[in-house]
Amino acid sequence: MPYYDTLEHLLEESKLANARLETFRESATSRFTQDGLSMDEADGVGEPVASAATLEYALPERDRDRFRKRRDRIERKCNAAHEQGVELRLRNLVDAFDLQPPHRDVLVVALLPDLDPGVTDAMTGLTDELSTSRPTVGLCADLFADSPAVFASAVRLLFDESPLVDADLVTLKRSDDPSASLLETDVAVDDRIRSYLLDSDGIDPTLQTHLERETRIQDQPLTIADADASLEDLLIAPACRADLEALPDPDGRGRRVYLHGPAGAGMHRAVEAVCESDRLLRADLRAVLAADALEAVVREARLLGLPLVLHHADQAVADADQSLEAIVHRVGDLETGLYVVGRESWTPSNRRDRTLDAIREFSRPTIAQRREFWADRADSLPADIDPERLASTFDLTQGQLEAALTTARTLAADGEPTVDDVRAGCRAQSSDALEDLAQHIEPDLSWDDIKLGAETRRQLETLEAHVTNRGRIYDDWGFRDRDKNAGVVALFKGLPGTGKTMAAEVLANEVGMDVYKIDLSSVVSKYIGETEENLEEIFQAAEQSNAILLFDEADSIFGDRAEVSDATDRYANVEVNYLLQRIEHYDGIIVLTTNYAQNIDTAFSRRITHTIRFEKPDAAIRRAIWGSIFPPSMPVEDIDTEWLADFEYSGGTIDKLAKHIAIYAAEADAETITMRHVVEALEQYKRDRNSRIQASEFEPYLEYLQGPTEREQKDRHQPTR
Incomplete structure (x- = not known):
């Protein structure tokens, strides 16, 4: 007959432990602790006669058969419960922390005062310590010892890298008496372990509170999440999906995988899909390291039997000044699986025996994948929306795409989002990191608001078509293989007041983007290297802005490069070369304006996709x-x-x-x-x-x-x- 629940099992284990205490009290067997054997003497008895893991209760001959039958009965009922899917917390604990039978027995003995208040008086009598109501190290060792050598082995159940102590399953409290031996140290079950064994569900509230108190992170740093995603739900290439399905677990001790990519690219969903569990434990590594709680979080994952996901890894490592490799090593083997999630790539040195089983990169969805996302949701979008335009205009991850759609529905007055609602939802997902670096222009102008010559208007409409059809041009028709990116660079040239900035606003409004205006003359610095730093900060912020970058007065930096005659010329040319390279690798939309087109360097002119002249109006x-x-x-x-x-x-x-x-x-x-x-x-x-x-x-x-x-x-x- 199986156990019906975990408490029934725990009570029967405690009865067996209580019975052992009774036989110990009644036995004539020498009690080595009370006979005056000190901790030092226990260490000096000689080589232990057996490893601590193989110890059994030291029982009088008359009791051995009775105890063995009770133990066998408990094991049969545990196995039957397992076959019927009944969760037994003590058995889970033994498996999760690789405890041997004597470790389990010590744990149950340490738990007795919490299960039966009447045991406390008995503990006092057994230890001869009036000040304690808990078992001591010496008493625990005595239960297994029939000789000084065996006693020395039994002491090691609570010292010498014992899993009970290493995993903080028990706490050891030294006596207040400075002359007391280590054998007089009280042994108690850790609060979290006690609540777990007594069938408490969920995350340890003490650990949760500690993480929240020690950090300023707004989101909950430790959560249990449902793992209900499928790889089919991910906006990734088929080859990447197949790669994730084949993630290795070479030794069967739980995968160790590092997944990296931009936020919202699908790393967390991928973990849900491959972790082979219906739930997982997510921990913000920034909070975990700040609170010095890595071991506690790993223990929590083992207790709950859940895969552990450590996210914000690269930022946490930078803040804590620790190597990611060292952190993974500290986690140790986690049979449920360890998944580390970050934004930056990482290559471990592999100086340790085993660091990771796999590293997988997640890229931003291609324009074709974004177009597929919008097309698949056409029924919930306005009829006049064009998936091609949306996909080509807004470079969003899968998480951002879904959030954009949710925002659009929220903005909709009657529950049916308009084109403007969808565009606003997309813009809401874009980074605002450029706010402090450039002038933010929210365009509200249309073609009717600007009066231009026919040729200028035609060229601007061609530019708009380029921006809104990048998926077709670069992905469907294969130009990305040649150009490597789908960036668009346009030069607006003409005298002041001829409509260059206004035209950029019209373009942005027509495609649904914002504009960030950057005055290049203010970016250029006389100090060596500072211009490049300023430009890099702008481009990094712009990469997730989904806005048109409007560089005003481009001639201030793109003027003809001088022949190198001194250090000033050399560094001026370095600045130009740097910006040329950065523009070449930028996948967004750049508009540059100049009043002096004749000053633009010919090397830069070759990188311009569209050159549009703005004449004085007739x-x-x-x-x-x-x-x-x-x-x-x-x-x-x-x-x-x-x-x-x-x-x-x-x-x-x-x-x-x-x-x-x-x-x-x-x-x-x-x-x-x-x-x-x-x-x-x-x-x-x-x-x-x-x-x-x-x-x-x-x-x-x-x-x-x-x-x-x-x-x-x-x-x-x-x-x-």
Whole structure:
């Protein structure tokens, strides 16, 4: 008949241990501790007659057969319970920590005071120590000893690398009496082990609290997670999936695997899929090392019989100044499996006997894989969304893709996300690390908001098509094999105010991305090496931003490289070469602007995918700009756009003038903007720049001029006759 539960088994084990204490109390067998054998003498008896692992209770002849039958009965019931799937915690503990029968017996003896308060009086009598209610090292050894040599062997059950002590299954408390022998040390079952044996479920709350108290990590540092993922759920290549299915466990002592890649790339799901368990224990290695709790966490994994996942490994190692190899070695053999997860690659030195069984890298999903993700969820997306555009625009991991979809549904007013909701969800997953390094522009302009020449507009639309069809171009049609990355580099060249920055905003808005504007003139430093550091910081932050990088004043660094005549020239060229290499390996979208295209280095020109010229607007475009420059809510009366178009101003200047026109109207407390306010603003603009005010330019509106025209000024200076 099997045990029905773990407590039934534990109580029967405790009865057997109690019976041994009774026979010890009644036996005439010499009690070596009480006969005055000290710890030093126990060590000096000579070679132990047997290893501690093979010891048995030292029983009187009359009791041996009875005890053996009781032990056999317990073992039969344990085996029957195992066959019926009944969990027996003590048996689990023995298996998890490779305990031998005498270790188990000592553990049960140490647990007796916690199971039966009446045992405490008996303990006092057995140890002759009035101050203790727990078994001592000496008493535990006495239970196995029928000679000093055997006693010396039995003492080693609690010393000399005993698994009971090494795994903190028991605690040893020295006597307060400084003259007391080590044999008088109290033996108690560790609090966590006691609660486990008494059928407590879940993670040790004391360990959980300790980890949370010692660290500032917001997420719970130690959790039990369901392992319900499948490799089929992962957004990975078929070859990678097959590789994970074949992860080795060469010696059957539990896999040791290191998985690395960007956050959300699928490492945790892969562990769930291959760990051969329906649950696993996840521990943030940063918190574990900070709290000096690695051994406690490993013990917890053994107790719970769960695979252990140590994540944030590379960051934890850097913070704790420890090698990952040393940490893996400290974990030791973990039959349930050890999975270490980090972001950076790692190659162990293998100076130790066994460090890892496998290292697997997880890459960001390709554009084709991201397109597949969006296409598979077409039923939950707006009908007018294009999976190709989304996949080509937003470089997200699988975890980020799923979070983006969840965010989009949250943003949806009626539960049905729009294209803008989906794009906003994607942007929400992107890193904001560029916020402190560049000017963040949230674009809200469309093609209707910018007035450009036909050729410039056509080139910009081609650039948009390139950005939104990168999957088709580079993956489906094979250009990635040649170019290695799917980055897009565009150069916008033209005079100030011709719409370069505005066009970048329009492009970003059309494809759903944000813009980060970087002033290269502020990045370049006079100190050697600092420019490269600044650029590296920007590119590292940009890699997960899913934004357009807008480098303003590119000519400040991409000017023609000088012939090397001194150290300054040499380091200036190093800066250019560094940026060229970084751009070549960048997989995102870069737009560079320049007012002086002729200064751009020809070596860089070869790396530009699109070169778009922004001309000063002609009269027709200026007329269109003036016609749309004022916001719809602004009251405007009979603005003469035909006349205004004759002034050869750029779009940027016209925008500035429009604001000044509004200021003059507000100053006059006018209800509407009229040509009087327009003329006043134009006149002041020209005078601020020492430009001539010619009557012919203002002919229809001379009456609104506040100051003299150029002719009037000359007339004033003519001598009178």
